[in-house]
Amino acid sequence: PGPQLPFDPSKKTLVILGSGWGATSLLKGLDTGDYNTIVVSPKNFFLFTPLLPSVAVGTLNARSILQPTRYLTRHKERQVLVIEAEAKEVDPVNKTVTLSDDSEIQGQISSTTIPYDYLVYAVGAETQTFGIPGVKEHACFMKELHDAEKMQRRFLDCVESAAFPGQSDEEKDRLLHMVVVGGGPTGIELSGELRDFLEEDLKSWYPELASRIRITLVEALPNVLPSFSKELIAYTERTFKESDIEILTKTMVRKVNEKSVVLKGPDGVEREVPCGMVVWAAGNTSRQITRDLMAKLPEDQTNKRGITFDDHLRMKGARDIFAIGDCTTSSYAPTAQVASQQGSYLSRVFKLLAKKDKLEADLSHAETSEGAEKLKRQIDKIKLKPFHYSHQGSLAYIGSDKAIADLPIFGREWTSGGVATFMFWRSAYLSTLFSLRNRSLVAGDWVRVKLWGRDVSRD
Ligand code: FAD
Ligand code: NAD
Structure with a gap:
């Protein structure tokens, strides 16, 4: 069984992996009316990491720095499907994500594969141990x-x-x-x-x-x-x-x-x-799923430190995957500031892409050559600006x-x-x-x- 949400076949499916800085900032700015949106993360909340050390000594209560992802999505124009699960595999060729619920309690179904038109890959990183014993x-x-x-x-x-x-x-x-x-x-x-x-x-x-x-x-x-x-x-x-x-x-x-x-x-x-x-x-350091995904695109993903992307944050070698935050490597530091700016940039990109996709769909059904020319001109006018980080x-x-x-x-x-x-x-x-x-x-x-x-x- 595929995911359930008010699925609209005229809209593209946007799958967002993660509920951290990058994903949350994207969700905040995203016009969900444009897409069938699905968020997948093993944590059903956003964690405000800068104040985590304060939780470790009891200055702050843990709950004070968490925000449930559903708190954000329930106020959105169109329903967003939030799935508490870990993405296990991304297939950039068939454009699918396989996920599973690894939490303590599972229902009869705890694993599925979902298709995407666009994927936002924002799974962050894990702590580097350098293989040091103990x-x-x-x-x-x-x-x-x-x-x-x-x-x-x-x-x-x-x-x-x-x-x-x-x-x-x-x-x-x-x-x-x-x-x-x-x-x-x-x-x-x-x-x-x-x-x-x-x-x-x-x-x-x-x-x-x-x-x-x-x-x-x-x-x-x-x-x-x-x-x-x-x-x-x-x-x-x-x-x-x-x-x-x-x-x-x-x-x-x-x-x-x-x-x-x-x-x-x-x-x-x-x-x-x-x-x-x-x-x-x-x-x-990179998560295993990130290393696996990069290994599927060996010609384009050659930097072992993380995913490389183009000026519009598209993963090199996979145009429909946008990679943001700590799972990537670039001249930007792995910080919340960078991830959240990338997330809000993508929310603007997806607005324009939705417009472009709609025009392209109209073009394929254009009845007159005059109408088709007009649509082509409108499509050409849509230009995505490159991502710019402001420190x-x-x-x-x-x-x-x-x-x-x-x-x-x-x-x-x-x-x-x-x-x-x-x-x-x-x-x-x-x-x-x-x-x-x-x-x-x-x-x-x-x-x-x-x-x-x-x-x-x-x-
Ligand atoms: P994350 O915020 O780590 O989010 C990754 C998300 O992906 C999480 O929701 C996770 O559950 C989910 N996920 C993981 N695996 C999977 C999977 N397989 N499938 C689906 N989802 C998955 N930066 C600053 O700019 N300023 C600060 O003051 C600051 N303080 C920090 C303090 C601490 C203690 C730490 C640890 C970091 C701090 N940072 C700070 C860095 C900042 O937290 C990170 O750069 C930022 O979290 C990166 O955002 P992200 O979205 O890439 O990843
Ligand atoms: P980091 O990579 O910035 O620092 C890790 C440090 O550990 C390095 O200086 C490294 O030399 C040292 N180290 C590694 N292995 C070691 C070993 N075996 N023995 C001794 N030292 C060793 O990691 P971080 O502090 O977790 O920060 C990660 C990212 O999150 C950074 O981009 C940072 O800017 C950001 N961050 C920002 C803030 C903030 O702005 N207040 C707070 C936390 C994290």
Whole structure:
């Protein structure tokens, strides 16, 4: 059985894979009256990733940064079919997607293949482990909602285990040593959040243990935050030093064990460092489905880092597939800013394509040559502008109520760091949240934490 929706054979079928930044931004701007639209994602919600590290320490409730995809689609002009399933295979020749419901509970049917006229491929990426032993088994990630929830549970478990009567000092120090791997914005923001939790809450909840909690950030490159300006890198390193967060640069994690990490420092010597928790934030890599799709177009898809596309975001080698966001590789950074601009660009592209497709359909039925000429002229007038990315700046939270910002203002780079930037960071993200509901939930959480602190219950 094919998908069910008010199917209109005169309209093309648009299948969107994903419900992240790229897909959601496309859906927001899409005129669903033009297409039979189907959204497929294993998550039936959009996750506001910039605030994920705040969820990991309980500053925000998880639900505050989620938006159900149906919340967006139910207000659309024409019904959109939302399918909670994982796309398993894309066939660019026969133009089909095979999907399956891998969730805990399944009905009699849990797998199907659907045809598409246009496919928007926005499945994002997964965390890169470089095949380093022990990462998958012992480290926490910071990419999905369940990663943040797992980290929160594990962190509090370490603290409670350290509080167990009779624990030796050495074991307490191990359990309370938190290692964050990766000095990109994810690792920096998470370390800052951990520090806030320690200073603002744990010191009063666990006064006998708090002084033993250590946070170490490990970065393979000579400095953290390579995408930020030099002043802000230095400012972050200073702030971390003042906050007692140790930064180990030029240091590679070689192995993660259950109770330790193996580090290779600038001297080339490997040493084993005991720890209670490792958070792995070492960047992105392509998902298996993306690698499989690229392998089907070996002549056009030659860059192993992700899908390459043309000026209109069409996947090279497959004109009817548009690829956006972290599953692609280009001169743009893999950021929410890029993915969401690509998504809104595609919503404009699909408006024009619908117009063009309708004219072409009319042309095939034109009764007079005069009518046909007129339609051809109208079709020729429809020109798709290439995608243009407009960088709005980079922002990151670094803990201690401080944030950093690199902002292009009137063509010049403006850098700023500190408490005022933190207020700007908060207001920028509050206004970027997609709905009023999320805005009020997040603002409410900030007030809750200010008044009563973070919760230390572990479920
Ligand atoms: P995603 O948002 O990851 O969405 C991918 C979607 O595809 C998800 O809904 C997923 O469930 C779905 N999916 C996965 N597999 C399949 C499949 N097989 N079939 C169908 N659907 C599938 N960027 C910024 O610009 N600013 C920030 O402050 C910022 N902070 C961040 C903080 C953190 C902790 C993280 C992890 C990232 C942050 N980023 C930030 C980066 C940003 O989140 C990503 O660049 C962005 O999410 C990319 O959007 P996307 O749509 O390509 O992928
Ligand atoms: P990243 O790729 O930016 O950083 C990962 C870091 O991990 C790199 O600096 C790398 O050198 C280091 N690393 C890799 N392997 C290592 C190892 N074995 N040992 C030690 N260090 C190792 O990853 P990210 O921070 O997750 O960011 C991913 C994308 O999301 C980026 O484009 C980033 O700009 C974006 N993002 C932006 C924000 C923000 O703007 N505030 C926040 C989070 C993420």
